[in-house]
Amino acid sequence: MITDINALTLANSYHSLGPDFYDPVAPTPISSPYLVAFNPDVAKLLNLDPAVAEQPEFAEYFTGNRTLNGSQPLAMRYTGHQFGQYNPDIGDGRAILLGEARGADGQIWDLHLKGAGRTAYARVFDGRAVLRSSIREYLCGEAMHGLGIPTTRSLCITGSDDPVRRETIETAAMLVRVAQSHVRFGSFEALFDAEETENLRRLADYVIDRHFPHLKEAEDRYKQWLREVVERTARLMADWQAVGFVHGVMNTDNMSILGLTLDYGPYGFMEEFNPGMVFNHSDPMGRYAYDRQPGIGLWNLQVLTVALSPLIPRQESADIVAGFVPVYEELYLDRMRQKLGLREKRDEDAALVQQLLGIMAELRLDYTIFFRNLSDFQVKSQSGSAAHPVDTRPEFTEWRAAYRSRLKKENSVDPFRKSVMDRVNPRYILRSYMAQIAIQKAVEERDYTEIERFRQLLATPFDEHPEMADYAGEPPEWGRHIDLSCSS
Numbered sequence: 001m002i003t004d005i006n007a008l009t010l011a012n013s014y015h016s017l018g019p020d021f022y023d024p025v026a027p028t029p030i031s032s033p034y035l036v037a038f039n040p041d042v043a044k045l046l047n048l049d050p051a052v053a054e055q056p057e058f059a060e061y062f063t064g065n066r067t068l069n070g071s072q073p074l075a076m077r078y079t080g081h082q083f084g085q086y087n088p089d090i091g092d093g094r095a096i097l098l099g100e101a102r103g104a105d106g107q108i109w110d111l112h113l114k115g116a117g118r119t120a121y122a123r124v125f126d127g128r129a130v131l132r133s134s135i136r137e138y139l140c141g142e143a144m145h146g147l148g149i150p151t152t153r154s155l156c157i158t159g160s161d162d163p164v165r166r167e168t169i170e171t172a173a174m175l176v177r178v179a180q181s182h183v184r185f186g187s188f189e190a191l192f193d194a195e196e197t198e199n200l201r202r203l204a205d206y207v208i209d210r211h212f213p214h215l216k217e218a219e220d221r222y223k224q225w226l227r228e229v230v231e232r233t234a235r236l237m238a239d240w241q242a243v244g245f246v247h248g249v250m251n252t253d254n255m256s257i258l259g260l261t262l263d264y265g266p267y268g269f270m271e272e273f274n275p276g277m278v279f280n281h282s283d284p285m286g287r288y289a290y291d292r293q294p295g296i297g298l299w300n301l302q303v304l305t306v307a308l309s310p311l312i313p314r315q316e317s318a319d320i321v322a323g324f325v326p327v328y329e330e331l332y333l334d335r336m337r338q339k340l341g342l343r344e345k346r347d348e349d350a351a352l353v354q355q356l357l358g359i360m361a362e363l364r365l366d367y368t369i370f371f372r373n374l375s376d377f378q379v380k381s382q383s384g385s386a387a388h389p390v391d392t393r394p395e396f397t398e399w400r401a402a403y404r405s406r407l408k409k410e411n412s413v414d415p416f417r418k419s420v421m422d423r424v425n426p427r428y429i430l431r432s433y434m435a436q437i438a439i440q441k442a443v444e445e446r447d448y449t450e451i452e453r454f455r456q457l458l459a460t461p462f463d464e465h466p467e468m469a470d471y472a473g474e475p476p477e478w479g480r481h482i483d484l485s486c487s488s
């Protein structure tokens with residue numbers, strides 16, 4: 001384990017691809033940086049002793065004031081479809097890949113410094129990130145990880161008093177984002193659009209070598225790789241839908257080639273169940289509404305197949321991508337069965353799920369609370385209690401009976417079912433108002449303790465945390481409809 005941050009040495013496999021794939025650029029430091037948040041769990045992944053955070057140099061390294069050993073910083077080249085339109089002018093405008101760290105288990109991790117200053121892809125923007133959005137990304141990465149959903153995570157947030165102009169003047173921050181890869185669908189789109197077929201092949205080979213090594217020798221490796229990308233994307237969509245997560249900006253430049261949740265902007269976990277829920281204030285058409293996410297996942301994969309067409313003939317990739325729908329549907333239904341505590345698979349299950357979601361939407365029930373409390377349902381007790389399992393309202397009469405008879409068919413045992421359900425239905429999610437509390441304390445009082453409290457809570461969202469019980473309930477009135485824009 002590395003006990004001195006000065007001894008951390010980075011590798012640069014992405015840099016070795018050559019400058020067609022990025023723009024070499026060093027971070028532009030922010031003044032007098034300080035540590036806002038530090039994640040010991042991610043430090044351990046990186047084989048870092050969490051005590052390194054106490055070294056005065058730590059914040060200097062992760063704001064670009066000092067350069068880590070071996071680091072060859074760069075901004076990654078990519079393009080992408082934003083809200084359905086191709087944009088050839090994107091790329092890492094403000095995030096800089098510092099290099100790759102090796103974990104104790106040999107796993108390689110990208111260290112990506114977000115908010116590190118302008119790059120060749122910054123267009124008219126300032127290259128910065130504000131504290132508010134850095135906290136939101138930091139907490140949500142941990143929340144998703146705690147829920148078992150593939151995601152980027154963060155090592156730390158560093159801050160500065162340097163002003164950054166958004167709707168108002170805010171202060172600058174940088175996030176050290178950690179992922180096995182930051183390659184996106186858009187990384188391939190950029191090379192396809194520029195007709196750089198040899199580079200396209202090199203990037204595909206690089207991704208396969210590093211992240212899909214079992215396919216390396218396969219003759220049809222590109223097709224097999226695409227099949228796995230389709231499956232991972234379907235799995236991610238099923239994970240999001242089952243937990244009620246809305247990404248908010250599913251542009252192809254935000255779609256990870258590894259099927260990770262990537263780029264947390266105006267995201268949200270649904271509270272009142274509403275299939276058409278949109279979290280992004282800048283998405284009036286609801287392109288990225290909750291119930292459209294799986295379809296957009298598929299659309300984005302189709303865009304990827306166009307980019308990969310020099311490697312995989314369109315007819316063949318179309319067949320592979322057609323596999324998305326059945327894989328997604330099966331995975332989603334599996335997750336919903338688990339949420340209902342069903343062990344067996346039966347044909348009637350899809351209808352049972354759909355009926356329930358219909359009632360929940362009609363009554364605008366809190367998605368997380370409903371499922372968590374459902375584990376107290378008793379097969380033999382005839383009606384729901386006031387506190388819920390299952391809700392006494394007439395809308396539920398029929399469904400409750402159907403659920404009971406379905407549980408009886410597999411001889412479901414109440415306490416066993418409950419213990420399994422409580423490992424699937426979280427008690428805690430990152431509600432928008434929770435992030436807001438952490439942000440307010442940080443911005444207004446320089447108090448960062450709430451960030452750390454929520455990080456710990458969300459790392460184990462299935463456990464009871466009596467001292468945090470308030471956050472398991474519905475949000476307070478002020479926290480119900482927090483407006484989120486793309487501004488970050």
Ligand code: AMP
Binds near residue numbers: 094095118127488
């Ligand atoms: P996003 O919506 O966060 O995925 O960003 C889309 C594109 O805009 C990416 O290429 C970002 O690098 C770029 N971008 C967003 N904000 C900034 C900023 N403040 N400075 C430079 N580039 C930015």
Ligand code: MG
Binds near residue numbers: 253254263
């Ligand atoms: Mg992005």
